[in-house]
Structures are given as structure tokens and as C-alpha cells.
Amino acid sequence: MATARWEHFAHEADMGVRGIGATKEEAFAQAALALMAVITDPVTVAANEAVTIECQAPDDELLFADWLNALVYEMATRKMLFSRFEVRIANGALTATAWGERTDPARHRPAVEIKGATYTALKVARENGAWVAQTVVDV
Amino acid sequence: MDIGQFIRRSEYEWEIAPRGAMRVPAIIYANEPLIRAMDQKVYEQVVNVAALPGIVKASYAMPDAHWGYGFPIGGVAAFDPDQGGVVSAGGVGFDISCGVRCLHTGLVKDDILPVQKALADILYHKIPAGLGSTGAIHLNVAEMEAMLTGGARWAVERGWGEPADLERIEEGGQMKGAKPDNVSEHAKKRQRDEMGTLGSGNHYLEVQEVTAVFDRTIADTFGLKRGDIVVMIHCGSRGLGHQIGTEFLKRMVIAAEQHGITLPDRELACAPINSDVGEEYLGAMRAAINCALANRQILTHLVRESFAHLLPKAKLPLIYDVSHNTCKVEDHVMDGKPRRLYVHRKGATRAFGPGHPDIPEALRSAGQPVLIGGSMGTGSYVLAGTKEAETRSFSSACHGAGRAMSRHQAFRTWKGRQVIDELAARGIYIRSPSSRGVAEEAPGAYKDVSAVVDAAEQAGLARKVARVEPLVCVKG
Numbered sequence: 001m002a003t004a005r006w007e008h009f010a011h012e013a014d015m016g017v018r019g020i021g022a023t024k025e026e027a028f029a030q031a032a033l034a035l036m037a038v039i040t041d042p043v044t045v046a047a048n049e050a051v052t053i054e055c056q057a058p059d060d061e062l063l064f065a066d067w068l069n070a071l072v073y074e075m076a077t078r079k080m081l082f083s084r085f086e087v088r089i090a091n092g093a094l095t096a097t098a099w100g101e102r103t104d105p106a107r108h109r110p111a112v113e114i115k116g117a118t119y120t121a122l123k124v125a126r127e128n129g130a131w132v133a134q135t136v137v138d139v
Numbered sequence: 140m141d142i143g144q145f146i147r148r149s150e151y152e153w154e155i156a157p158r159g160a161m162r163v164p165a166i167i168y169a170n171e172p173l174i175r176a177m178d179q180k181v182y183e184q185v186v187n188v189a190a191l192p193g194i195v196k197a198s199y200a201m202p203d204a205h206w207g208y209g210f211p212i213g214g215v216a217a218f219d220p221d222q223g224g225v226v227s228a229g230g231v232g233f234d235i236s237c238g239v240r241c242l243h244t245g246l247v248k249d250d251i252l253p254v255q256k257a258l259a260d261i262l263y264h265k266i267p268a269g270l271g272s273t274g275a276i277h278l279n280v281a282e283m284e285a286m287l288t289g290g291a292r293w294a295v296e297r298g299w300g301e302p303a304d305l306e307r308i309e310e311g312g313q314m315k316g317a318k319p320d321n322v323s324e325h326a327k328k329r330q331r332d333e334m335g336t337l338g339s340g341n342h343y344l345e346v347q348e349v350t351a352v353f354d355r356t357i358a359d360t361f362g363l364k365r366g367d368i369v370v371m372i373h374c375g376s377r378g379l380g381h382q383i384g385t386e387f388l389k390r391m392v393i394a395a396e397q398h399g400i401t402l403p404d405r406e407l408a409c410a411p412i413n414s415d416v417g418e419e420y421l422g423a424m425r426a427a428i429n430c431a432l433a434n435r436q437i438l439t440h441l442v443r444e445s446f447a448h449l450l451p452k453a454k455l456p457l458i459y460d461v462s463h464n465t466c467k468v469e470d471h472v473m474d475g476k477p478r479r480l481y482v483h484r485k486g487a488t489r490a491f492g493p494g495h496p497d498i499p500e501a502l503r504s505a506g507q508p509v510l511i512g513g514s515m516g517t518g519s520y521v522l523a524g525t526k527e528a529e530t531r532s533f534s535s536a537c538h539g540a541g542r543a544m545s546r547h548q549a550f551r552t553w554k555g556r557q558v559i560d561e562l563a564a565r566g567i568y569i570r571s572p573s574s575r576g577v578a579e580e581a582p583g584a585y586k587d588v589s590a591v592v593d594a595a596e597q598a599g600l601a602r603k604v605a606r607v608e609p610l611v612c613v614k615g
Binding site: 008009010011012013014015039057058061062065066069072073076077079103104105108109110111112113115116117118119120122136138139 | 405
């Protein structure tokens, strides 16, 4: 059984985000934590308010980019940061709940805002018994 | 990169002959140390661009080229719609019309020094910067539409600036052909509170001193002399442009497949210029250019208000405003014949040579000003376009220093506080809401901007006019 975790990987100008999990859903949720960690330490973000996110795409990779871009959009328009995620995927459609709180620049000290998830180094695959979901985000 | 992969055309021109799916050669302009230091991904990306339908003459990379998304950052490519040419959302980038503008202040360093700290504070107070910051301007539906159509002209009409500013902005401050209806409600919503904000990442606002003049005649034309104080603003179309880039990237992956275009990398997503998606993107992208021009115009107004508070004699006329993430329709002469082409510049600056009709009359004899942002601790440059750049790179030059180190590595290498203190000891005041953001943007994380600019000049893409060094830097 894969241990759910996230990590960043290097891109020359920006940042790669990678989620690893026992299921595709878990990998997507972990990658969302990696996305948040580009901005701030997710531990500092209280999971107070829930937001529902839905996306649809012709394949897993585009769905993954859509998922991260939906979070970027919600962060920008609601002025929120998130720290907990529940993801469900069925028939090319994703339904998720993201919990977080309103951005507090003094407390969260956001390092950077994310412009969008790119298709560079984009991958959703099963590797060595675990699901990996990754891409580079433009900051 | 291994230089053995290239045909060396000159000391500054490195060619990859067409092979495989490439329709044209790929050419990188750089000196040997710069090309050796470039990531191999630049090679792959400049080759991939050369395979896109309708590309004309060559796929180019500027001396500051680095690993981008689909296109290299520092990439230039022109497409002919009559030969199946494409427009690519990835070839413009997420931050549509990101660019630099430079204002004179009419002041010298001695005017600034007594109030330098207060100036840093008031600029930081006035200019919303960083994630979560919002501007004081909130647009309703009608005003959003007017802004997306009018650009900087809209901003000046609303009182944020002077009519004289407009002639010093590419396209006279207003990009024609913008279609606000092609901009999604999501993109408009994302922009609602972001007018007049700086953003974050490598965006900045600096008060700078002209520390060297290399070409006195052109510097005189631009109104610059050694010791002058200028202000440079680097930012783009904010959330609206990012959202348009995101949405069309996905739509163009699907459109490319429908039009039978094979993509070596999904990030090269594109659509024929003469197609519904292609035309829709161009209308939306031009609206985003107007958003960027309006945004930099509002920031200019905020800078002027800040200076008026502390230094009432300062006037702050605009020297010039350039965008470095765009696709523009331009006439270029090829084989003696004029051709109307769609020129993508992704992290590259338009650099029209002397006499070009699109340069404002007062600057025309000198060539278009080319504004090159460096890192916050080093310096930036003002260059001028050359006639040779027309044949070498569709009149394009570099746009910045380019990163030498990932954000991740920079954050592990420096502490933001330490960077701020070290720069303060050198007389450079940094103001930023995020010390981690400062660490990630540390001067050492960037390549040497002087080496990039020297290579651009030696390759004939632009002439060096002046070097400027920061005294105050506001980072998002």
C-alpha cells in the first residue's frame, strides 16, 4: 500500500507539484496539498469552510490540470487557501470538497500566487504500485 | 547544452537544421557560455515549435531563453495564416501581455536619498502587491467591457494618467480587435478586484538610478542621462489573462486534434489562425492585452500619487511601455515581399529598428525602447531596437535575465530576511509581504542580466542604451 504524500519537483522558472497515493483520488488530493505548499505551509491553513468543485475532461491528465486550475480559480475569487481535500472521480468527472479559510496575508505570508497549472511534465499514472499525479504550475 | 548539437553560424547564432517534423530551422542567439548554461529543454522546445503548421523562416530563442511551457521562455515564432499558420495560447503564456514600463521622474539620486525609506514605505502602502491583495477599483459589467476594449486609453479617460502617456505605449495604449465577449465570465470574475495590483512572483516596481549610459545619442532621445532616477513597473494582465490562458490551453488541445495537428507536447496546444477557436482566442487575448495596459496605467497613477506626496516637483512622464508575452499581427519583409504574420513572443520583447512607423515620432530615429528587467539586487537595462533585428528575429530581443536556479533551490539557499538586510546595507530598500517570496527571488537565483544584454547587442538584436540600478523595490 502506497503512503499518501506530496512533493515538489524542480522546474527552471517555476515549480512542479506531485501527489502520490494508493488511489487516483488520493494522488489528486495530495497534489492539491503540494499546490497549496507552493504558496504557504498548509499546516497554517484552518479547514473551516467547505467549497465544492466539479470538473470534467476527456482524459485523466486534462482532468488533473482542470482540478488544479479549479483550485487556483477558487483561491483567486474567494480569496481563500485550502488545506484538506476529498476527491471522487467517476467516468471522467471529478467531484471534490476543499476545506480552507480566507487568506490572511499577515499569518499565511503567501510566497507567491499561482497563475495556472500547465501541461508541462503533466502525468497521471500508476507507478510501482502507487498512483502519481503531477504537473508544473506557473507562478 | 552541448554545443556540438548546433551549426555555429556566428559567435552569437546557433542553428539546428530542419530534421524530423521540423518545417524550418531553429536558431538560438547567445554567446557560448550562455548556450552552454542553457537547459537541454530549450533545445527540445525550440525544435518542437519549428514543427508547428505555418511557421515561417525559423523558430527563434533569445539569449535569456530558458525552459518554458511548450515554447521556451525567450521564444519567437511567426505564422502565416495563408499557409495553415496557427495561434498558440501556450506560445503567448498565462500572463498575457506581461511587460515593463519605465517612467522618468525628473529627479536625481540626491533628491531621493533623504526620503528613500519613506518613498519605499509609501509605494508599498499604495501599490497592492502579493497574493490576496485587492485594488481600490472594482469594475461593474459595463466598465469591465470598456476596460477590455479601451486598455490604457480607458484608464486615462477615467483620470488615471495623462493623454500624453498613450503615445508612449505599444499600440497607442489600446489593442485593436479585442473581443470582450470572448472573455469568459470566470476570467472577468477573477479580475473583478485585481485592477491596479502588482501581482507576485517576478513582478516588481522599482525606483532606479541610471548608473551608465552606453549610447548618448539614443539616451538623449529617450530623455535619459547618468544619475537620473526612473521607475520601472513589471506586471501583466493579472487573473484575467491567467484564466484566458488556462481555458484556451485546454480548448486548443482539443482543437489541434480536430484539425489533425500532431502536438509533440500538449503545452504547444494551438489552433489554425483561420478557425473558430483561433479567432476566438485572438479576440480574448487582445482584450487581455488591454487589461495589462490598463493595469500598468493605473499602477503608474498610484506611483505618481506616491511621489507627489513626498517629492512634489517630480513629474514622472512615461518613457515607454513594452509587452513581452503576446501574439501580434505584423508586416515583415521576406524575400523582398511584405508578409502579414502572427508573431508570437513568449518572454521576448518587440524591438523595431529606427524609422519604423509604429514607434512614436519623438523616439522613431532611435529605435523602439526595449526594457529589460534584471533581478532586484543587480540592475536592469534600457536598449533600443535595431534594423538588423528585422531580418534576424522578426524585430525581437530578450526580456530579462532568466532564472539560474529553481524557486525551490533558492528558498533552500537563502532566507528572505537575510536578502532584505544585505540589500538594505547596499542602499536598496525591499518591501514585500512575503520573506519566502523574497528568498525565491533572491538576486543569486537569476542569471547575470549583463551577459544576456551583451549577447543581445552582439547578436545585433538591440543596442545597449543605459543601465539602471535599484534604490527601492516593491515585490509581490
